Amino acid sequence: MELFLLIFFCLCLFFPLLHLIHCLPWFREEDERVKRNPKSEKGISILVPCYNEAGIIETSVHSMRSLAYTNFEVIYINDGSTDETFSLLHHHLNLKQCWRAPLGELSHKDVEKVYQSALYPNIYVVNKVNGGKADALNAGIEYAVKELVVTLDADTILTAPSLTVVNEKFADPDVIAAGGMIHVLQTKTSNPLKKLSLAGTNMLIRVQMLDFLKAFYVTKLSLARFQALAIISGAFGIFTKKALIDVGGYRSSVGEDIDITLKIQRYIAKQKKKKILLITDAISYTELPETWKDLFKQRIRWQKSYVDCLVHFRYFFVKTVVTKAVSFFYIIESFFVGILAAYFTVGFFITNAFLNVDFVYVQFIIVYLSYIYLFNFIYNLLALRQVKRQGFSFEKGDWFRLFLTVLYDVFIHRFVTMYIVMFGTIAYFFNRDWQKVSRTGRKYEMDPVSQIPAYKREV
Incomplete structure (x- = not known):
């Protein structure tokens, strides 16, 4: 023993110790060192699955106006919410019913109607029957029309230049998936690309922030350099739409973000040049639990999702472990x-x-x-x-x-x-369900209006 x-x-x-050493600048990969200057913007579809997100949806909608990018659309997928999520989307976006044909490649629960914002024509809402987060993402992919797909949680806020950075990294045709960097929304300041603040946070938020900093800036960065990234967080993931369709979309599980990442890792196992990145300059902020009850809900689900994928992908792991x-x-x-x-x-x-x-x-x-x-x-x-x-x-x-x-x-x-x-x-092994973490309902400071592209301010 x-x-x-x-x-x-x-x-x-x-x-x-390995990750702590391997995350240092000396071990940067070519993708991190080389700065590409693409001549055009790739089209990006931002998918935001929503189920009972009334407490945070206003923050999400407002944040979409601060993105310094032109060629993108936002698709909110209202997954049968039973609260005021849809009415708030309608209030903030002035929704009008529109017609948009689905791809017909991925299965999902019935879509009742598709709406377009009269205020921001690049924002859509897909209103569908409840089927879970994976099902909602599949529906979003079906109605997305752009080349790249960004998946966000409803409480995730992108910083202004994040899509521009994504566009630069995906100028490499071998990149088919990537994860963005995630900070804690409760620590966001008016300078979200440089400053963090612990003022007004409790110890639970601070220790989670420390977990995230260690996870993203040490462990995930190291794993990405090994081409061993197993989790592209659902809070901020980027994929080519073709890859998502080729792997069959999302599987309904307790951890759809681990599952889709491992699907893509299996997909590229025979395509040696294809790769998955962690984009350190694409910064986002997401809200974390503020109570022990919600923290346990979230972390227990994370652990269940790890075990679920361990079981589901066991043959792939055994065949490729060395x-x-x-x-x-x-x-x-x-x-x-x-x-x-x-x-x-x-x-x-x-x-x-x-x-x-x-x-x-x-x-x-x-x-x-x-x-x-x-x-x-x-x-x-x-x-x-x-x-x-x-x-x-x-x-x-x-x-x-x-x-x-x-x-x-x-x-x-x-x-x-x-x-x-x-x-x-x-x-x-006894209960594979998971409970939704409560939103705080707090109003968060958005990026200054000066960062909003002029074409949007004129809408």
Whole structure:
């Protein structure tokens, strides 16, 4: 048992250290270094699935006016909402029924009507029977007319230049999918491309922000460079429409974002030049849970979605675990180290606490926990340094809050996360449903009107 624990312990240190080193600028891929200057804008269809989004939909609609891009459309897919989502869309957009033919490639629940905004002619609403998020996205793809598809959550706000950056990266014909960078909406400032603020946030928001910064600016960046990205977040994903159709669209599951990413990874397994990127300059903000209840809902769903895809893509993983980086990291890092190690560690401590309480055991516990605490403290600080290297800084007065957040993360939150991983893994086999996280209903500051393209201000 001690040997297995030692092996898992070493692996638990190896992978974070690997990502922390590999995310540094020295390891930038050609896609990150080369700046393309496309002569035209690719058409982009932004899909926003909505189910009971009355608390955030006004913020979403207003945010679409600040995008510094011309050739795009927005399609809100109202997935049978039972609240005021549709009436609010109508109020803010002045909707008029229009006709638009679907592609007829992907299956989805019946679409009742399609509407176009009289105020902003590039914004549409597809009103359909409830079928879930994956079903809503399939319907959106069916009615999208542009070459690229951007998928957003209803609470995601894009920064003004984000679509321009996407257009530049997709000028490479080998890029067929990408993930954008996601920050926490509650930390957004009037300078969303450079500044973050912790003022007015509670510890739960701050530690989630720390999770996101580590995930995107360290782990995901490293995995993307290995061509091992397994999750393009549903909050901000970019795909060629052709790729989405070729893989059969979204599968109804507890984690449609992991599923579609792995579908595309499987799709490009035999197309060596095709690739998936993480676009570090395409910045978005999304709202995170502000209560423990909603946090558990969200994180348990994330863990269920991981297990669901582990089961669904098991043959792909087994066949390619030594030939494709995404399979290696999904199985070795995420499954063996991320899940099994948690059970082994807890089992070891509980067993020895009852059967083998002696001085040597107590010494081992002290040394083990001290090393883990110290490593994670240093890891957090280096991750924050990486975020600063990418051009972001915090408001004055935030550094003490950050220090307290790091301490909370090291001594408390990492054990909460371990519990969620263990509970969510087991829960998947008993209940595959997931509950929607509540929206705060807060009004957020949008980018200045000066950033809005003139052609939109004149509409």
